[in-house]
Amino acid sequence: MWDFFETVRHRHSVRRYQSDVAVEPEKLHAILETACAAPSAGDLQAYRIAVVTGQAQREALRNAAGGQAFIAEAPACLVFSAVPSRSAREYGERGASLFAIQDATIAAAYAQLAVVAAGMASAWVGSFDEAAVRAVIGETEDVRPVALMSVGYPAELPEPTPRRPLKDVVTHIE
Numbered sequence: 001m002w003d004f005f006e007t008v009r010h011r012h013s014v015r016r017y018q019s020d021v022a023v024e025p026e027k028l029h030a031i032l033e034t035a036c037a038a039p040s041a042g043d044l045q046a047y048r049i050a051v052v053t054g055q056a057q058r059e060a061l062r063n064a065a066g067g068q069a070f071i072a073e074a075p076a077c078l079v080f081s082a083v084p085s086r087s088a089r090e091y092g093e094r095g096a097s098l099f100a101i102q103d104a105t106i107a108a109a110y111a112q113l114a115v116v117a118a119g120m121a122s123a124w125v126g127s128f129d130e131a132a133v134r135a136v137i138g139e140t141e142d143v144r145p146v147a148l149m150s151v152g153y154p155a156e157l158p159e160p161t162p163r164r165p166l167k168d169v170v171t172h173i174e
Contacts, residue, residue, distance in 0.1 A: 007116050012160065014121035015070040017152035023053075023076045027118045031151070034114035035080075040103040041095065046086035047104035049111075050079040050137040057136055061148060064132035065125050074123075074150035079137050080108040081145045101146055108147045121154040 028051065035049060052058055053076050061079070062072040071077055082104040087095030108124065115122045125148040133145040 007113055011113060011116045012121065012158050013123040014150075014154045014156075014158065015068075015123055016155040017070060017074040017121070017150065018155050019073050019075060019152070021075065021153045023120065023151055023153075027120070028076065028151075031078075031111050031114040031118060035078075035107040035111035038103075038107045038110040040106065041087055041099035042090050044086050044090060044099075045103060045107075046083045046095070046100035047107050048081045048083060048139070048143060049107065050081070050139075052077040052079060052137065060136045061128075061133065064136060065128040065148060068125060068127075070123060071125065071148060071150050074152040076151040078108070078111060078149040078151060079133060079145055080104045080111075080147040080149065081134075081137070081139060081143045083143055085142055101144070104146045108149060112149060115149075115151055120152060121157070122152075123150045125149070 032049060032051070036045065040046060052061060055072070058072040058074070058077050061077050062068055065071055082100035084096035084100040087100040087103070091099055112122050112124060128145070128148060130145050133148070134141070134143065137145070139145070
């Protein structure tokens with residue numbers, strides 16, 4: 001098993017999957033448990049996660065995301081949605097407009113690392129029609145999809161992409 005830092009270093013956005021190999025239920029369960037272990041504002045977990053495995057539904061998500069074919073090719077797609085009203089009850093407008101979005105994205109980030117730790121791959125998708133995604137997963141207008149994540153066994157691993165040097169990203173304030 002990899003340590004945490006190796007897991008992070010081995011995370012790549014994969015857009016080619018072995019479509020004939022399903023995600024094992026126990027691995028999917030572990031990924032979802034990890035996502036739900038993520039920190040959230042006031043421990044409210046102001047998000048929902050839809051697990052989409054049906055081919056027709058993954059095709060509909062692909063269409064909602066501008067035709068990104070790998071979404072339908074992967075055997076599973078996780079849809080992370082913010083529930084602004086849940087955060088708003090405790091934190092008002094800032095909870096609704098920011099904290100719920102943060103909660104959903106932190107859960108997605110934890111899930112993405114859990115996917116790597118489980119020996120699989122994923123790709124985070126942020127470009128999609130929210131209304132179309134809501135229709136696929138059966139959510140109401142008060143729920144806001146914020147990320148789609150294809151999940152499966154990779155058919156190929158891309159080369160690592162360059163990262164900006166720390167000196168260009170980090171500011172130390174003493």
